[in-house]
Amino acid sequence: MTTTEAKPTAETPSADRAPRGLAALAGILAAAVSLGIAELFVVLLAPSGSPVVAVGDTVIRLAPSWLTEFAKNVFYTYDKLALLVGTGILLAVFAAAVGRLALRRPALGMAGVVLFGLVGAVCAVTAPVGGLLDGLPSIIGAAAGCGALGFLISTLTGVPVGTPTPVERPSGVDRRDFLKASLVAAGVAAAAGGIGLFFRERIEVAADRAGLKLPKPFNPAPAVAAGGDLSKKAALDGITPLLTPNGDFYRIDTALTVPQIRRAGYRLTIGGRVKKPLTLTLDDLLKRDLIERDITIACVSNEVGGDLNGSARWLGVPLKPLLEEAGIEPGADQILSTSSDGWTCGTPTDLVMDGRDAMLAIGMNGEPLPVEHGFPVRMIVPGLFGYVSATKWLTEMKLTTFSAETPYWIERGWAERGPVKTFSRIDIPADGRDLTAGDAVIAGIAYATHRGISKVEVRVDNGSWQEATLSAEDNPDLWRQWYLPWKAKKGKHILTVRATDNSGETQPEEAVPSYPDGAEGWHQRSVNVS
Ligand SMILES: Nc1nc2c(c(=O)[nH]1)N[C@H]1C(S)=C(S)[C@@H](COP(=O)(O)O)O[C@H]1N2
């Protein structure tokens, strides 16, 4: 501490108030340091639970159902976020009180930090996936928090950490010392927490996933037909590739932190209205005859011309024979699937059993499923939007009825059945790209998963519809690329595309929003030709 004038009696109100406000800040910074250090040790010790997530999950687990329902209704999809923000606010209030307490009674302040660490530790240890080791990051975090609190408070009191409670506080607090100490604490919290969060999702299951050797498919995907992939044509540079690389694949889910499921611990239960309930390990699934299929999946929230869609070569266990083994009882019209984090999805039983390539995917484009895309197992059902078919981190399938159980998004008003709507998109010319007059090309993709695409037409301004050339159909579950050569004339032009599916139905012109069962309308792009 730098020298301060010793004026023992000068307890002016402002001098007193300022350190108290700063002490509250010290408490909050100390809490941040504990959390940051705890996150860092979650990574170093590699147990399953971060204290923040563990506390949040414990609240969800113990909260009465009326409260969780209320939160879901009020906060809609942001219910988990609301929980974290609410917890954060409570924590900040608690930490501020602890900071102020520490100013007068350092020992009690430390006790507050320890209490805070203990709550985190207890929640982590008692979590469904928790073990004793999972409590350690919180304890280490609390120790660091105590250190930070002592350090920060000492800059306010001028009394070094560990000295018995000061009887008199020097009145002239050196704000610069406190500011410096605060910056150090904030830096430590941010760096430790940042490193922890950054690596947690990567290292936790990454090694486990990398260790999974995918079996060869019993029934491989047919080779792409000649003319089945137009990406190689030089003129079509920029067209959507036939299969989307995993790193570019869109991602949609409600998960705040990506579920981390290890291979050894994985279990899938198939129950409800079945004759023989099954529990399968990952090895059980890998031992079965696997199929490999090129399938496009899409999100119901995708807008006209949007990119919440992607195609992959999925390797997986066909669902139909598996469910036949379980023996579906008559009347069970819904397959309610649940993910490890409690998201639910309802798929019509008849569609899964009608012979389409519905599967439990374990491979995506030649790799184990990426963790964000559902490692180790997800559902894929051609022809249905993701919210009614594509459960990631799948842990349970329950045969039930639509009238008995309402899945996550259906409860929020989205359509109970979600067949994919016919979709077409212009990729070339890219948005905002100017062209020079002369030979040009218009190109893109179209899908009507499971029905298949029969025709794509393009219109320039208000001209007549011209039929585009389609890539050879690989299978009706996969999108098709298309292109149309165009003699571009000078000026501004509006390009419009529409597709027709194999049932003969053409995309309607009238725009319809994505809620509640998928957007409709024609994709347009404007282009300047000079
Ligand atoms: N566990 C879980 N699975 C889920 C979801 C989710 O929120 N949680 N979202 C679904 C939705 S709405 C879509 S569109 C697809 C997206 O799959 P992707 O992220 O692999 O592209 O996943 C589906 N599976």
Ligand SMILES: [Mo]
């Ligand atoms: Mo979705």
